[in-house]
Amino acid sequence: MSTATLPEGDWIRGISIKQPHATCVLTGDKTIENRPKPWSWRGWTLLHAGKRIDRPALRVPLVARTIRDRELTTGAVIGVARLVDCHQDPDGSPPCSEWAQSEAWHLVVQDVQVLPLPVAASGQLGPWKPTPDLLAQVFQQLPDFRP
Numbered sequence: 001m002s003t004a005t006l007p008e009g010d011w012i013r014g015i016s017i018k019q020p021h022a023t024c025v026l027t028g029d030k031t032i033e034n035r036p037k038p039w040s041w042r043g044w045t046l047l048h049a050g051k052r053i054d055r056p057a058l059r060v061p062l063v064a065r066t067i068r069d070r071e072l073t074t075g076a077v078i079g080v081a082r083l084v085d086c087h088q089d090p091d092g093s094p095p096c097s098e099w100a101q102s103e104a105w106h107l108v109v110q111d112v113q114v115l116p117l118p119v120a121a122s123g124q125l126g127p128w129k130p131t132p133d134l135l136a137q138v139f140q141q142l143p144d145f146r147p
Contacts, residue, residue, distance in 0.1 A: 006139060007147055014046040014130050016123030019072040020063050022049040026079045028112050029066045032097040034104035039086045041127040044147055045109070046138060047079040048123040062098060076118035077138055080145065081109040115141050
């Protein structure tokens, strides 16, 4: 199996997301990730499932429907996506998505690609820089990936 030729330099970040929200993003149904602060980063992002599970979210019908019969992996990179925007909904306007929380900043993700196998990793708050070794493990599973 060949691996993708990846660009040099500063072109990718990681985002840690609690479960079940990470799996909702991974399905492609949830294109908005809510955050308390804006992010300036735009571009490719490793989708990292954090170690904690948001248990109350498991009872939200939209979430429950989206994750039905899916494993909730924690503490691992589970996919790759492109972060294309970060915005808040204007006051008085309807939410940009059924996933959007009022008052939150909405990270907009597209081009989600699922890893066949999770890659164990530690994440952190805010956009983080993945190590070269982590990138090699992730992109070995996505040989056709082209940033």
